[in-house]
Amino acid sequence: MPSFQPVTAALRVLEVLAALNRLKEASVGDLFRETGLNRPTIVRMLETLIHAGLVARHPERPVYVTTGRTLELSSGYQKHEEMALAAAPILARLHAGLQWPSDVSVFDGDAMVVARTSRREGVLHFNRRPGYRAPLLGTSLGMAFLAFCDATTRAGALAALSGSSDPWNAVARDPAAVEALLETVRRNGYASMNKDYSDTSYNGVASAIGVPVLLGGVAVGSLNLMYLRNSLDEADVVARFVAPLRTAAEEIAGALAGMRGG
Structure with a gap:
C-alpha cells in the first residue's frame, strides 16, 4: 500500500x-x-x-x-525486449500464413504490454504498436495470460482492477464470476476479446482470440490474432486459427527458453 x-x-x-x-x-x-x-x-x-x-x-x-x-x-523498461526478440520471426511467419495480424505481450501489473506486433498500416493497424497496454479483462491477450499465470500474480492483478470503472473490469469484483470466466479459457485453451472492449475501442468492428505463452506450464506472456467481425465469426476463427496460434506460442516459448539457456 x-x-x-x-x-x-x-x-x-x-x-x-x-x-x-x-x-x-x-x-x-x-x-x-x-x-x-x-x-x-x-x-x-x-x-x-x-x-x-x-x-x-x-x-x-x-x-x-x-x-x-x-x-x-x-528507457528503463526492459521486460518486453526479450519477448520481442524471441517472437519476431515467429510472428512474421504466422502473419504470412494466416493473413491476420498478431501481437505478443508481457504482463505489467494491471495490463499486458505489447512487445511485438505483425500489424501493418491499413484497416487492421488500429494504432496498436509495441508499448500498447492491453487491458487484462478486456482483451484476449489479458484473459489468456490471467487464466494460466501463477495464482499470486493473478490475485494481485485482479485486486488492482477491482476499483476500475471500465465495464470489462466489473467482473473483478466478483471472484466466483471471474474464476468461471478463467476456467472457461483454460478449458477451451484460448480467450476471446470482451465485447464491451471491442465496442469501446474498435466500434465493434474488430475482435481477437488469444493464447498463453507458457514456460513450465505457467504463462509468461500471451499471443493473439486480430480479425474483422464482418469477415469472420468467432466459430470460424477458432476452427481455423487456434491450432496454429498455439503452435506459434509454443515456438515463442521455445525461443525464450533457448535465450535463457533453458
Whole structure:
C-alpha cells in the first residue's frame, strides 16, 4: 500500500500525456473527449508538459504532439525486449500464413504490454504498436495470460482492477464470476476479446482470440490474432486459427527458453 495519498495534479498530467500518446496528435477538444477532464485543466497540463519538453504545439495546426523526449520515460523498461526478440520471426511467419495480424505481450501489473506486433498500416493497424497496454479483462491477450499465470500474480492483478470503472473490469469484483470466466479459457485453451472492449475501442468492428505463452506450464506472456467481425465469426476463427496460434506460442516459448539457456 502507498504511504501517502497521490498528487492529483500529477495524475492528471500523466493522464493527459498518456491520452496524447495514444492519439499521436490531439486538440484540447480531443483530449477532453478522451479524458473527461475540463478544458482549462487540460490546457494547464499541456502547458506543464510543454515546459518539461515532453509535448509541443503543432506549428501549423491547433493540435499538440509528443516530443522525442517522451522516449526517455520508457528507457528503463526492459521486460518486453526479450519477448520481442524471441517472437519476431515467429510472428512474421504466422502473419504470412494466416493473413491476420498478431501481437505478443508481457504482463505489467494491471495490463499486458505489447512487445511485438505483425500489424501493418491499413484497416487492421488500429494504432496498436509495441508499448500498447492491453487491458487484462478486456482483451484476449489479458484473459489468456490471467487464466494460466501463477495464482499470486493473478490475485494481485485482479485486486488492482477491482476499483476500475471500465465495464470489462466489473467482473473483478466478483471472484466466483471471474474464476468461471478463467476456467472457461483454460478449458477451451484460448480467450476471446470482451465485447464491451471491442465496442469501446474498435466500434465493434474488430475482435481477437488469444493464447498463453507458457514456460513450465505457467504463462509468461500471451499471443493473439486480430480479425474483422464482418469477415469472420468467432466459430470460424477458432476452427481455423487456434491450432496454429498455439503452435506459434509454443515456438515463442521455445525461443525464450533457448535465450535463457533453458
